[in-house]
Amino acid sequence: MKRIIAICVASALMMGSALAQDAIKIGALYNLTGGMSSLDGPSLKGAQLAVKQINAGGGLLGKQIELIAPDGKTDQQETAKAAQRVLSEGVIAGIGQSDTTFVMAGAPLFQEKGIPFVTSGATHPELPQWVGNFMFMTPFGDDDQSFAIADYTFDKLKVKRVAVWTDNSMDFTKALSKFFIQRFKERGGEIVGEDAFMMGDTNFSAQIARLAALDPKPDAVFISAIPSEAGLSVKQIREQGIKIPIVSGDGFDTELVASVPGPELANDVYFSTHTYRGDDRPEVTKFIADYKAEYGIDPENAFAPLGYDALMLVADAVKRANSAEPAKIRDALAETKGFKAVTGEISYTRPSMVPPKPVAIVSVKGGKYAVEEIWKPKAQ
CATH class of the missing domain: 3.40.50.2300 (Response regulator)
Known part of the structure; x- marks a missing residue:
């Protein structure tokens, strides 16, 4: 046996x-x-x-x-x-x-x-x-998605002055900001202030205070972040009564942008991301x-x-x-x-x-996501 x-x-x-x-x-x-x-x-x-x-x-x-x-x-x-x-x-x-x-x-x-x-x-x-x-x-x-959101910010949102926040701990976020700044300036826009934070930060009060004090005042803020900071930054900016558009790249393509601030605060957010929504x-x-x-x-x-x-x-x-x-x-x-x-x-x-x-441009209004347009790159 x-x-x-x-x-x-x-x-x-x-x-x-x-x-x-x-x-x-x-x-x-x-x-x-x-x-x-x-x-x-x-x-x-x-x-x-x-x-x-x-x-x-x-x-x-x-x-x-x-x-x-x-x-x-x-x-x-x-x-x-x-x-x-x-x-x-x-x-x-x-x-x-x-x-x-x-x-x-x-x-x-x-x-x-x-x-x-x-x-x-x-x-x-x-x-x-x-x-x-x-x-x-x-x-x-990142060059394509940054160019897409820069073009949309300039052409469709009619924004001429932007402040830029960057997560300085990530290669992706630093590249996103670099290419956004490049394109926005090429289009004739002005960068009126740059600020930074690090992955894992949960308090953006200092950055928000500096954003509110900028002169000339920005028409929008570009935030290059990963998801955990995306929702928090939107929530805290809106809680301080700052209502200018918030624009970003695909690090914002997360439910946290709506769920963390809640539908009353998740407004006038726009980000570039991969096409599939609304397709x-x-x-x-x-x-x-x-x-x-x-x-x-x-x-x-x-x-x-x-x-x-x-x-x-x-x-x-x-x-x-x-x-x-x-x-x-x-x-x-x-x-x-x-x-x-x-x-x-x-x-x-x-x-x-x-x-x-x-590249899809997605808006968040009242906590709801919608595709605003599709941007196409040069094949080169």
């Missing part, structure tokens, strides 16, 4: 090992707790939905996908540990992160191993150059329906479809390469043209390897 039990246990272990070997493993680096969780959580859910759909359709190369997704905890060291963990488990590719700082904590480790990494939401336009030829972007670059393309309508069927809610923000798109982008490359070899997947990714993503078509046609994608 002992021999029979031992044989059964050994057989089970061998079957488990065989099943593990038969799985195609993809790493997913996301911050499921901490300041980035309201972007990264929906993004992971989007990726998990993609995996479920692909596996239900027979998987990739006849194998099921296994998504390995440790929590980076909005901490660079934890993110690096998470990257090391998934790389040790034999992944063929990695996806993830909604912020450049956290991509830079993990993606270079993928580059060293020759494993492709596709960021779902980090937007610094120099990421592919910083990391290397195994780094790919699902979203647009009737079939890829969009199907994703929204599928997401709601899976999770019981509409996608929380544009980072949910970005996670979906990143996973589908990798799957598309695997199919075109007809291989699970990382180098061949990388080559197929680099050749991507006209990929019909939920957040817009993806083609790597620029020397920078940043896809030229449309």
Whole structure:
């Protein structure tokens, strides 16, 4: 009997090992707790939905996908540990992160191993150059989204003077402000004051006092922040009776901008983000329906479809390469043209390897989000 039990246990272990070997493993680096969780959580859910759909359709190369997704905890060291963990488990590719700082904590480790990494939401336009030829972007670059909100602020809001606040702890937020200032000045606008804060700050009273004291007074304030500071800054500015428009980039694409201030204070906020809200393309309508069927809610923000798109982008490359070899997947990714993503078509046609994608301008009025316009970049 002992021999029979031992044989059964050994057989089970061998079957488990065989099943593990038969799985195609993809790493997913996301911050499921901490300041980035309201972007990264929906993004992971989007990726998990993609995996479920692909596996239900027979998987990739006849194998099921296994998504390995440790929590980076909005901490660079934890993110690096998470990257090391998934790389040790034999992944063929990695996806993830909604912020450049956290991509830079993990993606270079993928580059060293020759494993492709596709960021779902980090937007610094120099990421592919910083990391290397195994780094790919699902979203647009910060230059495009900053130019989009700068143009909207100048042309549609009729704003001529802007104060700029920047989270000085993040590569993404510093880049966003840099490109906004560049574009707004090019359009003929004036920057009347610049101020700073750091990730994790919860009291903006000093910045608000300096904003109120500016002379000449700004017509709007541009706030470059991640979600945890986005909602707080809006709340505190409005509580002090300052009613000028607040403009930003996709760090504001979070329910916190409405929920933290509440509907009475969440007014005249405008941000640039990834297209999908208010879009009737079939890829969009199907994703929204599928997401709601899976999770019981509409996608929380544009980072949910970005996670979906990143996973589908990798799957598309695997199919075109007809291989699970990382180098061949990388080559197929680099050749991507006209990929019909939920957040817009993806083609790597620029020397920078940043896809030229449309940018949505979203307003928040009375706590309600609405798409105001779609801005399109030069393909170059």
